[in-house]
Amino acid sequence: MAGKKRRKLKSLAETVTENNRMTMKEKKEKLELQTWSNLPTELLELIISCLTLEENVRASVVCKRWHSVSISVRVVNQSPWLMYFPKYGNLYEFYDPSLCKTHSIELPQLNASRVCYTKDGWLLLYKRRSHHLFFFNPFTREVIELPGFALYLHVVAFTCAPTSTNCMLLTVQEMGPQSVAVSTCHPGATEWVTVNYQHHLPYPFYTDSLNKFVFCNGLFYCLSSNDWLGFFDPLQRTWNVLAVPPPKRDGKLLKIWRPGTYMTEHKGEIMLIYRCSGSAKPIMFKLDRRNMVWEEMKSLNGITVFASFLSSHSRTDVRGLMRNSVYFPNVRFGGKSCMSYRFDNCRYYPGKKRDLGGLYPQNIWIEPPQDFTSFAELPKEI
């Protein structure tokens, strides 16, 4: 014990700052500081659990003990992959931005179909000519059929994996100045159910251009092409349009390039991201339900958003990825990197002048399963 104290005093001498003559009291406090090394493991675990992934990684370098505790409590969330649709042929590429790796796989099952939506690692696909709708899991190659439906546009959303009993599909179509037709279905049903609804706002709910859907807090939210937000309650089977005026900046409506509009949610909060032309910063809003307005967000507060035209995801604590960033559905440099914008230092990556990149509206972020190590080795099917 005495030996330790002598060594401690020696290193204290080394750390005395220029202006500071250590008093006995200060020296005693420094000695007491070494008790932090004796902090019980369960308390250290609780403390390190409060940190983000990035902070956890930095804490793991402090000393061996902190390293083993950091690793034991570390939570790393899986990044979605960008599924990249080929112009010709059946070779689909999946880009993993956290590892900058691309996997490619032949998926002839998707021939002549358009993707509508994705959730929980499943895709919903539509073949326009035959009105054929089906679920497909590109990782397990499982197919789940659905009753056919003449979709107005190929925009349909669903709540969760079709293997779950709660899976429900929804599509919305404008029918008149203040009415929409809401059509719903579920795996195992024989047909779609369509009901017309009136809403009370004196504004139309346009669905002529592709609408955005987000399912959260048990409700299907749908953003019209004129930026009004409606929602459908699948339990009550009710439809309403929120009296929340479309987002504005400096009092003016945003002149939006539609393919650059993305809607997602994080912990129940709905967010809208508008990508602007050239190298202008994306504009973001979150829905303030209490005051019934879209509030502009200057930062994503540590979240990473994976934006794609048809569906977008939000994540925290993703390994290797930039926090407070939006990843766009454009893969560049032959599949080696993905375009993103980082709000912390207000720049796009890569840094060259941006093209609008709306040429591939089908590119979609999909969640791979936990164990996808065997994905690349899946045999090519004929």
Added chain:
Amino acid sequence: MSSSKSNKIVKLESSDNKTFEVEEAVAVQSETLKNMVDDGCANDTIPLPNVNGKILEMVLGWCKKHVDETVTGDELNKYEADFLDLDQADLYGLLMAANFLNVKGLLDRVLQRVADMIKGKKPEEIRRIFNIKNDFTPEEEEEIRLENAWAFD
């Protein structure tokens, strides 16, 4: 328990032989002390050999404040924020005491306070703040840094 104020007093003795007397309602903010009271072991002075007088006084102050019905939500928030504005030694003592005495809410606050001291700091700074010796070899440390280079700007 009963709505009328129990006049039962609990006596506590810190590691440095200071005695404190508090109302039962205050003492039972500590789950540890509550268990003793429920088990009927709180009739004599309870010795607390791992909590010193200074820290015990702080903890009891916290408990008193949280039992006081005249305190408003805002006042309580301010109290809690000021409470945790402590130096290293006291913070460590408080952490250990809050853990041992299992005081509702206090342990969470102290843990978060310590986490806040770690947030945004480089490993060298964290070591300095908590006076922790780096027992990695330079090669070992380099390996960890390289593994997750993205986290080290």
